[in-house]
Amino acid sequence: MRKNHIVLFFVCILWFVTAVPVAYGKVYINIDSPSAQKFPIAITPFKNMNNAGSQESLSPWFADTLGKTLEITGFFNILDRKAFLVDQTKLGISTENIQFPAWTGIGAESLVTGGFTVSGRDLTLECRLFDVVQGKLIVGKRYTGKIEERKEMVVRFAQEILVALTGEKGLFDTKIAFAGKKSGSSEIHYVNFDGTEPVKLTNFRTITLSPKWSPDGKQISFLSYKDGAPDLFVMDLNRRTARKILSNGRLNLPATWSSDSRRMLVTSSKDGSEEIYILSLSDGRMTRLTSDPSIDVSPTWSSDGKQIAFVSDRGGTPQIYLMDSSGAGVRRLTFEGGYNTTPAWHPRSNRIAYEGRAGGTFQVMVMETEGGTPVQLTTNGRSENPVWSPDGRYIAFVSRLGGKSRVCVMNSNGTNVRVIHEGLDSYVSPTWSPHLNFY
């Protein structure tokens, strides 16, 4: 027995001594975050293919417009044309003419070249995206149409670039609606993702609030006092007609639509205190989900529809709670800050953006639904009412800073804040459309 022990001890030692050198082979270097948050991309002036003298100004116009379009996404660092080492418009714009080292040399990862042919009002545009690091063509497209359609062609190629480099086509075909207050009345407005084409949707000259865009993109629900009481309406966006769907003399606030656009979560005080209901749009039937004597508001469905986040003051202060879609299993999510409202469930993950009290004001926070530490995304002024974009890569919110209210969009990490609407007295409740495919 003892001998066995000695032998065993030995085997262990020998194994140890021989095994250790094997472990010396390779060093691992861990890199936990990139230094650059944006893809460096070079866009050459577009080549005038048939040398139509009158169209020379289009050459930089295409490059500038594509650059600005990509810049809006917050994913690209558009390299300055002054830094370019070669002139691809002279060398040629197709793969065999590209001087890849000249582009990697200035720090580019991608390169866009383009050419256009104008004859009369007809425009042919060809665009290519190259991976200059690996020296290959990623995507090439040719667009033909009228010269007036050139902006659309550029946006469509920007979408190709986004698909190739990020896997999603971007949000250029989405709009953001919100309630905007001016001189005593509040109306629903909307604007494109890039801040262009603002439209005033309602003109009821009263208080109209809380717009919610349906997932099919065809309707917007809202609360309006247009008939004297806080009733709930749904507007058909094609016909521009508003249909009253809930009226009982009490407060009826619309919230999230179901993914099939046939039901919606609403807050109603029809049974006394504010409670959360599911409203079936086909027959107007309401199913009550909460029954606490405190105020329960602002429900939002999870991406899979199985859970609901909402705000309740049942614990003394307004906090965010989670429950199953049946109303069972209520549990509190937020504990920090003392005042947390307007939750929005990320469309593809279990994260919730909300407005929380931080340092004496309110800021946009994001928190995992399993709990954990909230991450504060905004710091300036006061930031309210966050909503996610359909791809979950952006957040729209209302910013109050220096006495002014604005509707803003930022990337989901809090960077790249852009104003998409300003000029009215105040804004509330932005809501993001799905892809409307107008590009």
Next chain:
Amino acid sequence: MTVKSLRWRSDGLTRLNTAVLLSLLIHAIALSVLFFSPAFPTRTWTFGPAYSVDLVSAPGSLGRSATATLSREVMNAALKESARDNAIVLKKSIVTKTPTPLLKQDAPTKKQDAARLNQAIDEMRKKADAADAGGQPFSGQGNTASLMSQYYSQIWSKVRQNWALPQSILADKNLEAVLDVRVLRNGQVTHISFEKRSGNSFFDQSAYRAIKKSDPLPPLPAWIQDSSVELGIRFRSADYRR
């Protein structure tokens, strides 16, 4: 008692065996004492991947805590500091002469490399920890660590510098891609392959591009004796994703 000793004596072969075993045992003990001597941190003795250089990343987003920002600043300072230290060490070669001849006689082995690397890592960790705790980060910094940390920091810094990836495009998952890289003495990268893919092709591509763009890497330092080295570069999103 006697029975026992008799049994031992009764067999000459066993006695020989015992002697051999004892001799081996003593050798083994001597070896293990050598291995476990305080000069070598225990961290070295893992059987997984050899060793990892885990440097503190610079957080780029706005939504970071003050501590993270502090640690970034301190870390940048640390890298500069260590570089400066090395410069000083080179100038002061006479002062630090004692360890130098030892190294030459013993011809640094991979084991020693590893040990020193780990010391370097430990020191960097301590610095980072100290920085996080808001204390004095650089008190009593040793010189031994500098050689190692400097080379791997250079690689880390260069690859990280060339790694471009917008945070918002990452899904709700912690991604990790490990790329296997062979570096020649002059720093040229002769081989890049995926030891592990993250499952997100955009993440993987960005990691691949980062290494491609970093070619050539810093030339191998003198203390690496091989004509080329194999490195694993592990790209992770856990600290980064929001």
